Amino acid sequence: MSSVRGGGTAGPALILERSCDLFRDRGYADTSMADIAAACGLTKAGIYHHFASKEAILEGVLNQLDRDFLGPLADLGRDPGAMAAFTVSFFEHSGGCVAAQTAMETARRADGPRRRLEAFFLRWRDLVAAALPAAAGQTPATRAEDWIARVEGAVLWLKFFGDPGPLRRAGEALAGGKV
Amino acid sequence: MSSVRGGGTAGPALILERSCDLFRDRGYADTSMADIAAACGLTKAGIYHHFASKEAILEGVLNQLDRDFLGPLADLGRDPGAMAAFTVSFFEHSGGCVAAQTAMETARRADGPRRRLEAFFLRWRDLVAAALPAAAGQTPATRAEDWIARVEGAVLWLKFFGDPGPLRRAGEALAGGKV
DNA sequence: AATTAAATACCGACCGTTCGGTAGGCTGTC
DNA sequence: GACAGCCTACCGAACGGTCGGTATTTAATT
Numbered sequence: 001m002s003s004v005r006g007g008g009t010a011g012p013a014l015i016l017e018r019s020c021d022l023f024r025d026r027g028y029a030d031t032s033m034a035d036i037a038a039a040c041g042l043t044k045a046g047i048y049h050h051f052a053s054k055e056a057i058l059e060g061v062l063n064q065l066d067r068d069f070l071g072p073l074a075d076l077g078r079d080p081g082a083m084a085a086f087t088v089s090f091f092e093h094s095g096g097c098v099a100a101q102t103a104m105e106t107a108r109r110a111d112g113p114r115r116r117l118e119a120f121f122l123r124w125r126d127l128v129a130a131a132l133p134a135a136a137g138q139t140p141a142t143r144a145e146d147w148i149a150r151v152e153g154a155v156l157w158l159k160f161f162g163d164p165g166p167l168r169r170a171g172e173a174l175a176g177g178k179v
Numbered sequence: 180m181s182s183v184r185g186g187g188t189a190g191p192a193l194i195l196e197r198s199c200d201l202f203r204d205r206g207y208a209d210t211s212m213a214d215i216a217a218a219c220g221l222t223k224a225g226i227y228h229h230f231a232s233k234e235a236i237l238e239g240v241l242n243q244l245d246r247d248f249l250g251p252l253a254d255l256g257r258d259p260g261a262m263a264a265f266t267v268s269f270f271e272h273s274g275g276c277v278a279a280q281t282a283m284e285t286a287r288r289a290d291g292p293r294r295r296l297e298a299f300f301l302r303w304r305d306l307v308a309a310a311l312p313a314a315a316g317q318t319p320a321t322r323a324e325d326w327i328a329r330v331e332g333a334v335l336w337l338k339f340f341g342d343p344g345p346l347r348r349a350g351e352a353l354a355g356g357k358v
Numbered sequence: 359a360a361t362t363a364a365a366t367a368c369c370g371a372c373c374g375t376t377c378g379g380t381a382g383g384c385t386g387t388c
Numbered sequence: 389g390a391c392a393g394c395c396t397a398c399c400g401a402a403c404g405g406t407c408g409g410t411a412t413t414t415a416a417t418t
Contacts, residue, residue: 010393025287029208033378044379046394054378096286100335104283107275107338108204117339142344145336146329149345153332156279157324159286160296165321166328189367212404223405225368233404359418366413376403384395 012050012060015040020061024096028058028105055112061098062116070123078131081175087151088164088171096159100152124148132179147179191229191239194219199240203275207237207284234291237281241295244277249302257310260354266330267343267350275338279331303327311358326358 018039022031033054037044051057069090076082091097103117128144135143147170154166173179197218201210212233216223230236248269255261270276282296307323314322326349333345352358 027206027208027284029206030284032376034376042393043395045381045396048379049393101283103339104280104335105206105209107335121336121339138348142348145345146333146348149332149336149349150325150329151332152335153328153330154325156283156286156331157300157328160282160300166324169317169321169325170328211402213402221367222369224370224407227405228367361416361418363416364414367411369408369410371407371409373406374404377401378399380399381397382395383397385393387392388390 010040010042010046015042015047015050015057016060016064019057020064020098023058023061024094024098024101028102058102058113059116062102062113062120065098066120066123070120070127073124073127080131080177083128083131084171084174087174088167091151091155092158092164092167097152097155100155121148128174135177143179147174150179189219189221189225194221194226194229194236195239195243198236199243199277202237202240203273203277203280207281237292238295240277241281241292241299245299245302249299249306252303252306259310259356262307262310263350263353266353267346270330270334271337271343271346276331276334279334300327307353314356322358326353329358 015036019031019036022035022039026035033044033047036057037047040047047057051060073083073086076086099117099120102113103121106113106117125141125144125148128147129140132140132143134140138146150170150173151167154170157166158164194215198210198215201214201218205214212223212226215236216226219226226236230239252262252265255265278296278299281292282300285292285296304320304323304327307326308319311319311322313319317325329349329352330346333349336345337343
């Protein structure tokens with residue numbers, strides 16, 4: 001049996017998962033390495049054995065978000081209804097969005113996770129745009145931006161009030177072509 | 180002549196203004212009392228002469244947001260077009276939203292600015308809802324929530340990408356009754 | 359008009375705590 | 389015995405906040 005002292009099987013995967021939860025719920029700046037270590041049943045030094053820095057953990061978290069969110073979203077092809085359902089379900093179950101959280105916290109800094117986050121949002125936009133025809137004088141890209149903005153605002157509402165209403169209605173709007 | 184040591188006329192009003200900019204741009208957790216002091220041309224002790232704590236400053240900032248944003252918005256009566264124009268202009272000029280920023284950072288904490296922020300968002304929703312008729316099986320309240328969510332997401336997009344497109348289109352949607 | 363006491367606004371220096379990060383040692387497995 | 393995995397103990401810096409003291413302004417008193 002492997003040496004388990006804390007609550008779960010330690011290692012990079014667990015650290016990334018717990019860090020993602022903490023960054024999403026409490027914010028990146030407000031989450032300390034000691035918080036992450038405690039959530040993993042380790043000490044800070046134990047975390048630094050697997051990751052070189054706090055920012056390296058954030059990068060890993062965003063990479064995992066690419067795999068867990070944008071990947072499956074891309075696999076859904078060009079079906080707006082399926083994309084809407086997956087998106088709503090994903091954010092409703094996690095109760096927030098790490099990307100939006102860290103984007104808000106680091107928006108005015110040129111360094112760090114900036115480029116990583118830009119890539120995330122633009123790829124998300126392109127994925128949504130590919131499933132959308134042009135309509136009402138809007139390009140698919142601007143329609144996708146508007147829908148993503150609505151979703152991120154709805155996720156903030158969900159996180160703050162615990163009310164999934166705006167998020168679900170955003171999903172219905174995309175599925176119904178009313179974006 | 181009054182004793183001016185720093186860049187501007189010091190005092191609670193200046194502290195609130197500079198703190199609002201910092202909280203909005205860099206986030207509440209990432210803004211230190213030393214940052215606020217430097218932005219006002221004072222020392223930390225000078226700040227604590229006017230405010231009891233960092234959280235007291237945040238409360239003052241949110242009170243000022245009530246006066247500067249919700250107040251004028253309420254004065255516009257029930258004209259969706261005027262409300263949309265004022266809202267877009269307000270957020271585009273400030274480049275972000277302190278309320279959304281602090282809501283994201285403190286959402287999972289029951290204490291502190293929670294109630295203050297709840298009151299802000301609900302009053303904002305009620306103000307928008309009062310200017311909106313029921314339509315498409317939606318109550319004015321849910322239509323207002325959806326529009327506010329869209330605006331807040333658009334403000335995030337503006338802050339992160341510097342692109343006011345989604346915010347302006349959100350304004351046009353409200354003005355055109357297409358929410 | 360001059361003197362003075364109180365209050366205001368502010369500073370430099372410092373408090374205990376927490377931050378991200380590091381050094382070196384221990385322990386179990388191959 | 390080499391190495392992964394994790395520990396205790398610690399570092400300098402920065403955090404929110406406090407303290408005693410000092411210019412400056414204001415108001416009352418003479």
